[in-house]
Amino acid sequence: MTLREANSEDQQSQPGRSSSNSSALGQALTPALTVLISLVGLFLLWSLAATMWPSRAFPHPGQVWQVLVKDTVSGELPYHLGMTLARVAASFVLAMTIGSVIGIALGTYRRADQFFNAWVILFLNVPALVIIVLAYIWFGLNEVAAIGAVAINKIPNVIVTMREGARALDPRYREMAQVYRFSALDRVRHILLPQLQPYFAAGSRSGIALIWKIVLVVELLGRSNGVGFQIYLYFQLFDVAAILAYTLTFVAIMLLIELLLVQPFERHATRWRRRPA
Template sequence: MTLREVNSENQQSQSGQPSHDRSALAQALTPALTVLISLVGLFLLWSLAATMWPSRAFPNPGQVWQVLVKDTVSGELPYHLGVTLARVAASFVLAMTIGSVIGIALGTYRRADQFFNAWVILFLNVPALVIIVLAYIWFGLNEVAAIGAVAVNKIPNVVVTMREGARALDPRYREMAQVYRFSALDRVRHILLPQLQPYFAAASRSGIALIWKIVLVVELLGRSNGVGFQIYLYFQLFDVAAILAYTLTFVAIMLLIELLLVQPFERHATRWRRRPA
């Protein structure tokens, strides 16, 4: 390090110190505040529209809230929500694990990729509904068929993303690891996974959104509990307020998972990247 570099670093740390706390707090709050204001805006727009065109098929937020509270107190909503979340989690873990292994293998071995590429394209384009129906016919109306069908729908997407990731692996790091005789475990932990992290994050982001939508369809078609089943039930009763109550609660939970789990994990995994000054 040259003397000039040392000096500039000292200056940075000196000038950065006093205002550090306040600006950090403001920085942390601004995104949350923006989201809050934008959600309040949407809520106001909805109330306004519901008052202008009153209809049983278009309840105002108050009515939805009433259903939400009633079903929460009765324990019905938490039960169905829990069941659906468990299915989402199981299919997600299954799809990410199997998809990553296949994707990395295809990205690493060209011959295998040339052979299986057609399969990947085929599975990418089979409609979710077909897979679900076939799974129920072949394996019966049970939990394994439901979770398996959702996972099979997601796996090709994970494969495609992780295959790109494996193709983009930097050979220099592999060679460095070879020269310094890294153990197999160290290679996976310190060379492979950090390079694949952005692809893994992309796959899980799009994965969670896709999976929970498909889980609802699976529940609608062949399960007797879960948010999808409830929505189908209320569809038959034409109870839009209940449909919205279930949907909004689930969306809120997914948002919380994103904010409290996915984003902090990503921040931790990318802490080494140079922050914009």
């Protein structure tokens, strides 16, 4: 093959290569573009409805934006948002740690599972509000009661998820670890954790979605700061614009956490699974 023929062949292959790259880029951008168009449509619908039927109970997006900017500049919004996020993080870590340990133990030891299964079912069905109220009555209106109440509401769900993960552990890997005389640390690192990662990721994702909602209720009932406290304060003042400003800001932050932290971790944990073609 001459140099001229090789160059000609390469030029012919470039259009196909560029078209495939453009197609892949288009497929990647389509979901994001769809979400963006959907949100813009919702914003326009909200603006139109607030303009046609002006009411204090249904503020215009511009009014919500004004409150958001004012409270951000004054430092009120960052302070209360930071307090709420700190409670979400503390409750999440506590619930995932305790729930994972108990769940793995129940999934590993059958007799313990049979004995404590009724306890798990009981706590799964106790309303979150009851746990919050009892925590405040027993331990007082303090951070320990607030964070503990949120964690207790989530721990049973984590137990169920991690228990299923422990039951699904492949015994062949355990036998291999015994043959090669793995240390306890190596067994945890190379045998246990890789198999439990998908279940831990699933528990984390559902945990974040549940915990931040319960944290707002905890703050509304018994704390003097946080997004939940501010929502209750503005509810008493009938300031819907402020309620929406704090709510939408907090929801946006939680969505960013979901997209930037939780979903990437879940994809990493399940990377070994076969993807549909």
